[in-house]
Amino acid sequence: MTQTPAFDKPKVELHVHLDGSIKPETILYYGRKRGVALPADTVEELKNIIGMDKPLTLPGFLAKFDYYMPAIAGCREAIKRIAYEFVEMKAKEGVVYVEVRYSPHLLANYKVEPMPWNQPKGDITPDEVVSLVNQGLQEGERDFGVKVRSILCCMRHEPSWSAEVVALCKKYQHQTVVGIDLAGDETIADSSLFPGHVQAYEEAVRNGIHRTVHAGEAGTAERVKEAVDNLKTERVGHGYHTVDDEALYKRLLENNMHFEVCPWSNYLTGSWNPDTEHPVVRFKRDQANYSLNTDDPLIFKSTLDTDYQLTKQKMGFTEEEFKRLNINAAKSSFLPEDEKRELLDLLYKAYGMPPAAPAAGQQP
Numbered sequence: 001m002t003q004t005p006a007f008d009k010p011k012v013e014l015h016v017h018l019d020g021s022i023k024p025e026t027i028l029y030y031g032r033k034r035g036v037a038l039p040a041d042t043v044e045e046l047k048n049i050i051g052m053d054k055p056l057t058l059p060g061f062l063a064k065f066d067y068y069m070p071a072i073a074g075c076r077e078a079i080k081r082i083a084y085e086f087v088e089m090k091a092k093e094g095v096v097y098v099e100v101r102y103s104p105h106l107l108a109n110y111k112v113e114p115m116p117w118n119q120p121k122g123d124i125t126p127d128e129v130v131s132l133v134n135q136g137l138q139e140g141e142r143d144f145g146v147k148v149r150s151i152l153c154c155m156r157h158e159p160s161w162s163a164e165v166v167a168l169c170k171k172y173q174h175q176t177v178v179g180i181d182l183a184g185d186e187t188i189a190d191s192s193l194f195p196g197h198v199q200a201y202e203e204a205v206r207n208g209i210h211r212t213v214h215a216g217e218a219g220t221a222e223r224v225k226e227a228v229d230n231l232k233t234e235r236v237g238h239g240y241h242t243v244d245d246e247a248l249y250k251r252l253l254e255n256n257m258h259f260e261v262c263p264w265s266n267y268l269t270g271s272w273n274p275d276t277e278h279p280v281v282r283f284k285r286d287q288a289n290y291s292l293n294t295d296d297p298l299i300f301k302s303t304l305d306t307d308y309q310l311t312k313q314k315m316g317f318t319e320e321e322f323k324r325l326n327i328n329a330a331k332s333s334f335l336p337e338d339e340k341r342e343l344l345d346l347l348y349k350a351y352g353m354p355p356a357a358p359a360a361g362q363q364p
């Protein structure tokens with residue numbers, strides 16, 4: 001698709017899943033090479049089976065991963081390559097800084113219980129997965145000129161993995177890893193309060209590891225409250241249902257909480273009904289702190305421009321708002337202060353703004 005980008009300037013992306021951003025060509029290549037059965041033989045067919053064009057239920061969405069993850073998980077070369085190609089993809093989208101997230105356990109085939117994707121037992125541990133992804137990301141940074149950091153995901157349904165997730169965040173801190181996330185099905189009862197997750201987040205706080213949590217996407221405002229109060233999150237993945245609880249929303253606005261918004265994803269997963277106003281319009285009106293992100297571009301057949309086009313064409317977003325939200329994304333990134341400053345300077349320059357200018361609408 002050749003289309004003028006909605007915002008043809010440097011961008012920052014904070015919420016994108018590595019395992020939802022793989023090239024179909026790469027899936028086919030490793031499926032064939034490793035003898036892993038795939039539901040299609042050509043890129044086009046595979047795109048149509050893995051990709052979504054219209055809203056699906058959560059189980060329908062999650063089934064997509066079952067199709068292709070067995071081709072990638074448990075293969076050193078594949079894990080490193082998807083990380084490298086991810087950076088190439090982001091360079092083409094005009095992204096200058098990205099934080100990419102994934103569950104190390106879901107790409108491993110050794111010392112992981114239960115074994116993901118019905119893989120046979122192999123010899124790649126979650127620890128080695130992180131090391132391989134780091135290598136791919138760092139080579140990508142060097143070759144494509146995009147600054148990349150990573151976030152390791154705990155999974156709501158597997159609290160027994162979380163202690164290792166935070167241990168890996170500590171081990172690889174500053175070797176691309178900057179934060180911890182909690183992903184998966186947030187409607188699992190009390191999953192924000194599972195001791196495995198709570199203890200991992202406490203350990204993250206103690207060790208200066210930054211925190212984000214998927215909350216208030218399909219789940220209620222209560223999930224957001226738990227993420228803030230129990231898990232001490234610094235950003236909220238999605239967070240739309242915050243607006244259902246005015247007191248909570250007001251508190252998060254006052255605290256300048258960052259919301260990682262993924263509008264096209266929300267349309268396709270059904271977490272947003274397009275006949276209603278998307279909460280990001282409210283965020284814009286209130287000059288809240290938020291970013292625009294792709295989430296899982298392989299499955300949503302999208303690029304970052306898809307999200308910018310959607311907000312520009314259907315929600316009246318302007319160039320000024322795009323600048324403001326990218327500056328807020330940079331400020332809310334998990335980079336250390338000096339690197340954050342550099343990133344901000346790059347954006348101010350590209351946007352024709354004075355170097356130390358505060359983001360428009362930012363609270364003093």
Ligand SMILES: [Zn+2]
Binds near residue numbers: 183214295
């Ligand atoms: Zn996500």
